[in-house]
Amino acid sequence: MMSENVLRAARYPFLPETREFVSRNIDLSLESLEKTGSEAALKRAVERVKNALIFKEVKVTALDELNYVREMLSFPIAIILVSMIMNEYVRRMYALGESRGAYRRMLNESDETLLYIGEKMGVGGVLDDENTIRVKIPTYLKLAYSFHAPHWKLVNRAVNNGYVSMGKTEYARLIQVEVNNYVYEKTLEPVPAGAVPDSFRRAVDEIVEVWGRLETGKASRVPLREREDTPPCIGRIIRRMENGENASHFERLVVATFMIARSRSIDEIIEFFSKQPDYKYSVTKYQVEHLAGIRGGGKKYSVPSCRTMLTNGLCYPDEYCKGIKHPLRYGEKNVAGEPRVP
Amino acid sequence: MLQASLEFLKREFFKYYYENISRLVPPEPIKSREFGFFLEKGRGMFRHKCFNSLRDFHEFILNEIPLDIYVSAANYEDPGNRDMSEKKLVNAELFFDIDAESVATVSEEESAWICQKCNQYGIGLRDGCPSCGSPTELVRLVSEKQLNGALRETEKLIHVLREDFGIAPENMRVFYSGNRGYHVHVNQEDFLNVTGEGRREIVDYLLIQGLDEKELLNFLKRGVSIEGVSLKGVKRRVYMRVLEKAGSVEKLKTSRRETVLKMLEDAVEELKVRIDPVVTIDMHRLMRMPESINSSSGMVKRRIRLEDLPSFKPLEEAIAFGDEETCLKVKIAPRFSLGGRAFGPFKDEEVELPAYAAVYIVCKGLGEYAGR
Numbered sequence: 001m002m003s004e005n006v007l008r009a010a011r012y013p014f015l016p017e018t019r020e021f022v023s024r025n026i027d028l029s030l031e032s033l034e035k036t037g038s039e040a041a042l043k044r045a046v047e048r049v050k051n052a053l054i055f056k057e058v059k060v061t062a063l064d065e066l067n068y069v070r071e072m073l074s075f076p077i078a079i080i081l082v083s084m085i086m087n088e089y090v091r092r093m094y095a096l097g098e099s100r101g102a103y104r105r106m107l108n109e110s111d112e113t114l115l116y117i118g119e120k121m122g123v124g125g126v127l128d129d130e131n132t133i134r135v136k137i138p139t140y141l142k143l144a145y146s147f148h149a150p151h152w153k154l155v156n157r158a159v160n161n162g163y164v165s166m167g168k169t170e171y172a173r174l175i176q177v178e179v180n181n182y183v184y185e186k187t188l189e190p191v192p193a194g195a196v197p198d199s200f201r202r203a204v205d206e207i208v209e210v211w212g213r214l215e216t217g218k219a220s221r222v223p224l225r226e227r228e229d230t231p232p233c234i235g236r237i238i239r240r241m242e243n244g245e246n247a248s249h250f251e252r253l254v255v256a257t258f259m260i261a262r263s264r265s266i267d268e269i270i271e272f273f274s275k276q277p278d279y280k281y282s283v284t285k286y287q288v289e290h291l292a293g294i295r296g297g298g299k300k301y302s303v304p305s306c307r308t309m310l311t312n313g314l315c316y317p318d319e320y321c322k323g324i325k326h327p328l329r330y331g332e333k334n335v336a337g338e339p340r341v342p
Numbered sequence: 343m344l345q346a347s348l349e350f351l352k353r354e355f356f357k358y359y360y361e362n363i364s365r366l367v368p369p370e371p372i373k374s375r376e377f378g379f380f381l382e383k384g385r386g387m388f389r390h391k392c393f394n395s396l397r398d399f400h401e402f403i404l405n406e407i408p409l410d411i412y413v414s415a416a417n418y419e420d421p422g423n424r425d426m427s428e429k430k431l432v433n434a435e436l437f438f439d440i441d442a443e444s445v446a447t448v449s450e451e452e453s454a455w456i457c458q459k460c461n462q463y464g465i466g467l468r469d470g471c472p473s474c475g476s477p478t479e480l481v482r483l484v485s486e487k488q489l490n491g492a493l494r495e496t497e498k499l500i501h502v503l504r505e506d507f508g509i510a511p512e513n514m515r516v517f518y519s520g521n522r523g524y525h526v527h528v529n530q531e532d533f534l535n536v537t538g539e540g541r542r543e544i545v546d547y548l549l550i551q552g553l554d555e556k557e558l559l560n561f562l563k564r565g566v567s568i569e570g571v572s573l574k575g576v577k578r579r580v581y582m583r584v585l586e587k588a589g590s591v592e593k594l595k596t597s598r599r600e601t602v603l604k605m606l607e608d609a610v611e612e613l614k615v616r617i618d619p620v621v622t623i624d625m626h627r628l629m630r631m632p633e634s635i636n637s638s639s640g641m642v643k644r645r646i647r648l649e650d651l652p653s654f655k656p657l658e659e660a661i662a663f664g665d666e667e668t669c670l671k672v673k674i675a676p677r678f679s680l681g682g683r684a685f686g687p688f689k690d691e692e693v694e695l696p697a698y699a700a701v702y703i704v705c706k707g708l709g710e711y712a713g714r
Contacts, residue, residue, distance in 0.1 A: 045348060106553070136532060137507060137508070137532075137533075137536065138427055138540070140537070141536055141537075141540030141543055141544070142535075142537070142540060144535070145539045145540060145543065150552060150554050151554065153543065153552045154543040154544065154546065155543075155551065155552050156545050156546045156552070156553065156554045156557075156577065157554050157575060158572075158573065158574035158575055158577075159506045159507070159574060159576070160505070160506060160575060161505065161506070161508040161576035162507055162508020162509075162532075163508070167576065247481045274570045307620075310620060310623070310624070311537045311540040312542065313537075313538040313541070313623055316427075317426075
């Protein structure tokens with residue numbers, strides 16, 4: 001039974017064969033999980049979530065792989081634990097941790113295995129020659145849009161006949177996004193029916209405690225509640241960022257300039273940005289101060305206009321947007337606008 | 343526009359739709375599309391309309407004789423819902439608009455200005471009225487030269503869509519907009535679900551925005567031949583164009599960096615496809631209905647088969663109306679060609695024109711119907 005395939009299933013527990021193996025061999029109802037003496041798996045599940053929260057990466061050692069039953073089982077249990085916590089930030093961080101770990105491991109895989117994982121995760125891909133993999137353009141656009149480095153822009157890619165070509169590392173990065181999406185979606189599913197065993201409750205408490213400790217020392221969260229006069233385009237970005245979703249450079253600029261325009265203090269704004277997965281205090285402070293006109297040429301940046309928001313694909317108007325050309329004018333007019341036709 | 347002119351237009355439009363109604367076939371499935379109409383001059387758009395069948399759609403058109411007809415690029419679960427987010431977008435065709443104005447500006451002799459305040463007018467492009475100084479209304483005629491430029495741009499677009507994006511010719515439909523531009527509709531399964539953000543990337547690709555010039559410049563300055571750089575897509579095209587411009591690899595090596603950069607920028611200017619970005623990014627866009635009349639000109643949004651594209655003559659092939667002589671009172675009209683004939687220039691005169699040219703003048707707001 002101990003084949004390369006089983007090790008792979010333990011290394012990438014989100015693959016369909018892991019799900020099959022688990023459902024074929026183990027009863028996943030909560031009561032039986034407790035009975036079958038799966039403490040080891042539960043313990044490993046807690047470790048998975050803690051890894052994600054502390055290191056932003058779930059590590060899988062060779063020893064973990066050898067304990068393949070425990071390893072495979074720990075993944076669905078970890079998802080149950082995260083679902084039980086019912087916190088958006090924990091969900092995002094867990095999904096990020098699992099996907100980052102998977103990405104690291106994929107970098108050491110053969111072309112064959114990498115393409116296999118891609119296939120199973122719905123990314124697809126065709127091996128052209130050594131080190132070049134082709135992905136369909138729509139798939140590429142769906143997965144790469146969250147990356148902001150210029151080399152990910154379609155205009156800078158090798159595009160030909162409906163495909164985008166890339167190296168193995170970049171291909172693994174695309175799969176990572178899909179793994180992240182998959183894990184996140186899973187944590188939104190309801191916890192299996194039945195009474196929750198005490199051991200699971202204790203596990204959740206343990207995770208919550210670690211999470212709490214990571215939060216201490218940070219300034220108490222200023223609720224940046226959306227006000228009624230926040231335009232929908234900016235409200236949408238704020239909500240996504242509050243949930244720890246990675247925002248683009250432009251989206252961050254929009255939110256920062258908006259908060260500056262609404263007289264938020266620099267500290268308040270930095271605190272808000274601290275939820276971003278790639279947050280760095282010094283960088284954020286520098287950039288926010290720059291936008292506020294405290295640094296650099298002393299030029300205060302303004303909130304981008306409605307047209308700029310639209311061309312950046314960020315305009316989600318509601319009825320109070322009619323007749324305005326700038327997000328800060330939101331709600332001031334409410335007249336029938338020109339219909340949008342070419 | 344006088345009531346008599348509007349009635350004249352409605353009569354002519356009715357004749358066209360009565361005879362050609364079977365040509366008006368909206369994209370399938372008709373039930374999931376939103377429709378919009380301009381029913382009267384100066385009134386807002388009547389939108390959020392949906393139809394259960396082609397027959398209902400045709401009946402509506404023949405009853406209402408709209409001035410303009412639009413259909414959504416998107417499919418919705420509930421296309422008739424007035425709340426955009428409640429419509430529940432399923433997917434959307436890719437829609438490209440090439441406006442002749444973005445390719446070349448219209449010339450003075452193909453334009454007219456009208457001052458609504460003191461009723462002055464003349465040929466040319468004048469922003470302010472010479473007698474009262476108030477802003478004028480500018481009327482730009484459909485310029486053959488501009489349209490030729492837009493047609494070349496459309497051919498560029500089709501080339502890139504085929505070569506780079508792998509869009510099959512049978513999934514691409516090309517149209518003359520009926521006024522001053524071209525439209526391309528792409529209905530290919532795998533692209534229907536590309537989001538607004540993804541469409542933005544497609545737009546940037548076509549407009550060559552955000553190109554990493556540094557990398558190209560370094561290759562060019564080192565004099566690497568095209569075989570030496572494994573470039574694909576738009577980067578390859580830009581690279582080749584610069585090599586062509588320079589004449590030889592050697593020449594590039596000895597040229598100043600600024601000179602090469604200038605060549606690169608020129609190449610980008612030549613190669614970019616001048617589409618209207620906002621139209622393509624917006625998945626909720628309404629597209630002018632194929633084979634319907636464009637009330638800005640009285641010509642038809644005409645489908646062009648790909649093989650006919652190089653020889654397409656918009657000012658002859660998109661005519662919707664007959665040539666019965668029609669009496670018009672023309673304020674001002676530059677010289678123009680339509681249906682293979684030349685007309686004008688006219689100023690303050692009553693003229694007899696074939697119906698298609700009369701509709702054109704009325705639609706452009708340059709004259710009024712003066713009885714048969």
